[in-house]
Amino acid sequence: MRILNQIIAVCTINLKSLPQRFWLSLSTVMAVALVVGVLLAFLAMAAGFQQTLNGTGSANVALLLRDGSQQEVNSTITLEQTRLIAEAPGLVRKPDGSALMSAELYVIVDAVKRASGMKSNIPLRGVGQDAPALRDGFTLVAGRMLQPGSNEIIVGQALTKEFAGFDLGQEPRIGGVTWKVVGVFAMQGSVFESELWADLPVVQGLFRRGSITQTVRLRLTGADALAGLQRYSDDEPRLKLKAFSEKEYFAGQSSGTVKLIQYAGWPLSIAMAVGALAGALNTMYSSVASRSREIATLRCLGFGGFPAFVGTLVESLALSLIGGLLGTLVVWLLFDGFTTSTLGQGFTQIVFSLSLTPALMVQGVVLALAVGLIGGFFPALRAARLPIVAAYAQG
Amino acid sequence: MNDFSIVLANLFRAKLRTSLMLVAIFFAFLIFGVLAGVQNGWDNIGNSGADNRLVTTNKINFTQPLPISYIDRIRAVEGVEKVTYANWFGGFYQEPRNVLVTFAVEPETYLDIYRSDFALTPAAEAAFLADRTAMVAGATLAEKNGWKVGDKIPLNSNIFTNKSTGKRVWDFTLVGLLEPAKEEANPNFVLFHHKYFNESVTFGQNTAGYALLRTVDKSVNAAVAEKIDAMFANSPAETATDTEKAFNKAFASQLGNITLIILLVVGSAFFTILMIVGNTMVMAVRERTREIGVMKTLGFRDGRIFRLVLGESLLLALLGGLPALGLAAVMLGMIRQLVALPGLELSPPYLALGLLFMLALGLITGLIPAWKALRLNIVTALGRQ
Numbered sequence: 001m002r003i004l005n006q007i008i009a010v011c012t013i014n015l016k017s018l019p020q021r022f023w024l025s026l027s028t029v030m031a032v033a034l035v036v037g038v039l040l041a042f043l044a045m046a047a048g049f050q051q052t053l054n055g056t057g058s059a060n061v062a063l064l065l066r067d068g069s070q071q072e073v074n075s076t077i078t079l080e081q082t083r084l085i086a087e088a089p090g091l092v093r094k095p096d097g098s099a100l101m102s103a104e105l106y107v108i109v110d111a112v113k114r115a116s117g118m119k120s121n122i123p124l125r126g127v128g129q130d131a132p133a134l135r136d137g138f139t140l141v142a143g144r145m146l147q148p149g150s151n152e153i154i155v156g157q158a159l160t161k162e163f164a165g166f167d168l169g170q171e172p173r174i175g176g177v178t179w180k181v182v183g184v185f186a187m188q189g190s191v192f193e194s195e196l197w198a199d200l201p202v203v204q205g206l207f208r209r210g211s212i213t214q215t216v217r218l219r220l221t222g223a224d225a226l227a228g229l230q231r232y233s234d235d236e237p238r239l240k241l242k243a244f245s246e247k248e249y250f251a252g253q254s255s256g257t258v259k260l261i262q263y264a265g266w267p268l269s270i271a272m273a274v275g276a277l278a279g280a281l282n283t284m285y286s287s288v289a290s291r292s293r294e295i296a297t298l299r300c301l302g303f304g305g306f307p308a309f310v311g312t313l314v315e316s317l318a319l320s321l322i323g324g325l326l327g328t329l330v331v332w333l334l335f336d337g338f339t340t341s342t343l344g345q346g347f348t349q350i351v352f353s354l355s356l357t358p359a360l361m362v363q364g365v366v367l368a369l370a371v372g373l374i375g376g377f378f379p380a381l382r383a384a385r386l387p388i389v390a391a392y393a394q395g
Numbered sequence: 396m397n398d399f400s401i402v403l404a405n406l407f408r409a410k411l412r413t414s415l416m417l418v419a420i421f422f423a424f425l426i427f428g429v430l431a432g433v434q435n436g437w438d439n440i441g442n443s444g445a446d447n448r449l450v451t452t453n454k455i456n457f458t459q460p461l462p463i464s465y466i467d468r469i470r471a472v473e474g475v476e477k478v479t480y481a482n483w484f485g486g487f488y489q490e491p492r493n494v495l496v497t498f499a500v501e502p503e504t505y506l507d508i509y510r511s512d513f514a515l516t517p518a519a520e521a522a523f524l525a526d527r528t529a530m531v532a533g534a535t536l537a538e539k540n541g542w543k544v545g546d547k548i549p550l551n552s553n554i555f556t557n558k559s560t561g562k563r564v565w566d567f568t569l570v571g572l573l574e575p576a577k578e579e580a581n582p583n584f585v586l587f588h589h590k591y592f593n594e595s596v597t598f599g600q601n602t603a604g605y606a607l608l609r610t611v612d613k614s615v616n617a618a619v620a621e622k623i624d625a626m627f628a629n630s631p632a633e634t635a636t637d638t639e640k641a642f643n644k645a646f647a648s649q650l651g652n653i654t655l656i657i658l659l660v661v662g663s664a665f666f667t668i669l670m671i672v673g674n675t676m677v678m679a680v681r682e683r684t685r686e687i688g689v690m691k692t693l694g695f696r697d698g699r700i701f702r703l704v705l706g707e708s709l710l711l712a713l714l715g716g717l718p719a720l721g722l723a724a725v726m727l728g729m730i731r732q733l734v735a736l737p738g739l740e741l742s743p744p745y746l747a748l749g750l751l752f753m754l755a756l757g758l759i760t761g762l763i764p765a766w767k768a769l770r771l772n773i774v775t776a777l778g779r780q
Binding site: 023024026027028030031034035037038041068069070071073074076107108109110113115116118119120121174175176207208268271272274275276278279281282285286340341342343347349 | 411412415416418419420421422423425426454455456458459485491553554563598629630631633635644645648649650651652659660663664666667668670671673674675677678
């Protein structure tokens with residue numbers, strides 16, 4: 001009990017005397033805040049990108065690609081194959097008995113980024129009338145759906161924010177043809193919000209693809225119907241297609257970019273953390289040095305070495321915790337929800353928002369406390385072992 | 396005892412404190428050095444292109460092909476010296492993950508336009524031109540995949556199907572290795588005959604992925620580009636012609652604003668050490684107040700005291716920063732082996748910038764304590780506990 005009281009007393013003294021070492025303590029707080037800020041900005045980028053892809057696609061929607069294609073852009077599916085797929089088992093059918101399906105053509109077109117003014121690749125998707133029904137969460141936030149057979153396009157909400165020339169009512173020129181933006185759609189921040197949609201036959205005509213499409217989307221009666229669909233395709237020599245659930249397809253698309261961001265973020269943060277650690281050690285050694293008489297006095301009064309140790313450690317942890325929280329707060333205020341885009345695996349831009357999740361905040365605070373723990377441990381050891389006589393002899 | 400030894404003695408009187416500051420400075424400059432190298436490689440992506448090379452692509456996007464008939468029409472444009480073309484093959488070797496940058500090219504013109512960038516031995520070039528199933532590959536790429544000249548190599552395409560087999564695989568003979576002919580060049584790709592490609596694919600015949608041309612001089616670039624694009628305006632395949640540099644830059648910028656990210660990270664790292672070192676220097680000099688009073692009593696002039704303190708912070712910045720830039724250069728050399736991005740190095744301008752930052756750090760962190768020391772009144776100094 002006595003030792004506990006002593007610890008509380010020493011901690012209180014340490015924390016209350018912090019203002020005496022204001023600038024040096026502040027430099028530790030800022031250093032830790034910046035380290036945590038850099039780490040979290042990178043991790044929030046990776047998390048935001050991953051969320052955009054993971055949030056795309058349902059387990060009940062099947063996506064068929066030519067066997068061997070990893071991407072929509074290099075798959076081909078013929079009209080005959082599309083007709084055969086429509087007869088597969090386990091599909092949700094419309095009241096007239098036809099399958100709820102959408103054969104789609106995915107081509108890459110140029111658009112100018114608002115931020116940089118540079119040309120970038122964006123996807124133009126030729127879709128059928130069932131396309132919106134095959135995507136959970138599809139809503140038109142402005143305008144109307146496109147008319148089949150016309151040069152009308154609807155654009156994803158994220159795309160209009162990031163790229164110029166695709167606002168509602170504008171008439172962009174693509175491939176020598178003038179298009180009209182008649183609607184803007186949202187889809188819970190998924191990849192599709194980075195796309196332009198137009199009528200399939202119109203896109204096929206413009207890009208001279210005949211009746212070829214690249215993917216077929218279907219709604220399954222349940223997630224377990226996927227295996228049946230794959231079997232159906234394997235048993236039919238004219239098909240030879242690979243069936244994915246939309247969810248697994250998009251989850252597989254994120255790993256490369258996410259890893260790249262994380263591989264860049266962690267080493268940088270650790271290098272910065274070592275620098276901040278040096279700063280924290282410095283601050284705490286100075287703190288012990290400036291209080292050496294005080295500590296010696298307490299020891300004379302019968303205080304043990306252990307409370308002196310804990311007191312210094314707590315001071316260091318408190319500083320780094322404040323720094324960690326400050327860094328988290330700044331990233332949250334400045335970057336959470338910040339929209340940007342990068343080149344995805346489909347060779348087109350994917351617009352995503354930085355996302356600071358609670359799990360990431362925990363990682364940031366843990367890094368801060370690690371700096372505080374190591375930065376406080378050795379100075380605390382010195383405080384505990386301070387020879388009383390020497391402390392008085394000084395200065 | 397000269398001034399430099401006084402500075403040294405002052406700097407290392409608190410060995411632990413000084414080493415900790417050196418560590419902080421070291422890591423900040425290490426981050427600067429490595430990221431400056433990355434930025435340099437990034438800048439270089441655009442600059443490796445020659446001044447008089449233009450790229451003509453389909454206006455819709457560079458992934459859309461052009462009719463092959465366009466090539467001869469471009470050749471006829473005044474100011475165009477040489478034209479070649481290439482198709483993206485979507486090649487991979489064995490595993491779909493092992494993607495190879497593979498182009499089907501018209502060999503004579505392609506090698507001619509890139510002669511200043513990539514070197515092929517005359518024997519290898521003759522072998523390449525003679526055999527339409529031949530391919531050449533970058534030397535490092537061939538080594539990575541364990542290929543030797545003379546090997547039969549099956550390459551897969553993730554786009555095209557081979558008419559003769561119905562499979563998406565083509566057999567090639569490796570006849571030569573491409574070496575970089577200048578420092579910034581990076582032949583990290585595979586080339587084979589467009590003729591072989593054209594006669595064996597099931598679709599996409601008689602198309603060129605994009606056209607590459609050399610103009611007679613860079614001064615005619617704009618006029619040539621304008622003429623080509625005007626020639627195909629309102630045709631089914633309109634074109635966009637740009638310099639090779641601008642094209643490469645635009646492509647690289649699709650990844651994101653790398654420069655901004657680097658700027659923010661380096662900025663944070665420097666701000667951190669500025670805080671740490673600045674405060675510590677103030678503290679270190681304050682501890683020496685009495686001593687400075689003694690020095691002034693002994694006749695040290697104010698200016699000399701000022702220089703001594705400033706010299707200390709400058710020396711600290713240089714001792715921490717210089718080895719860091721050295722290590723950064725070594726690390727960049729190691730990364731360069733892995734990612735084969737030429738220009739991934741500390742170029743002289745960035746090296747100079749690093750030195751400038753060291754001087755700035757030393758001056759800024761030393762200025763306040765040096766000024767305080769200069770203004771110090773002897774009586775107060777000696778009186779202070």
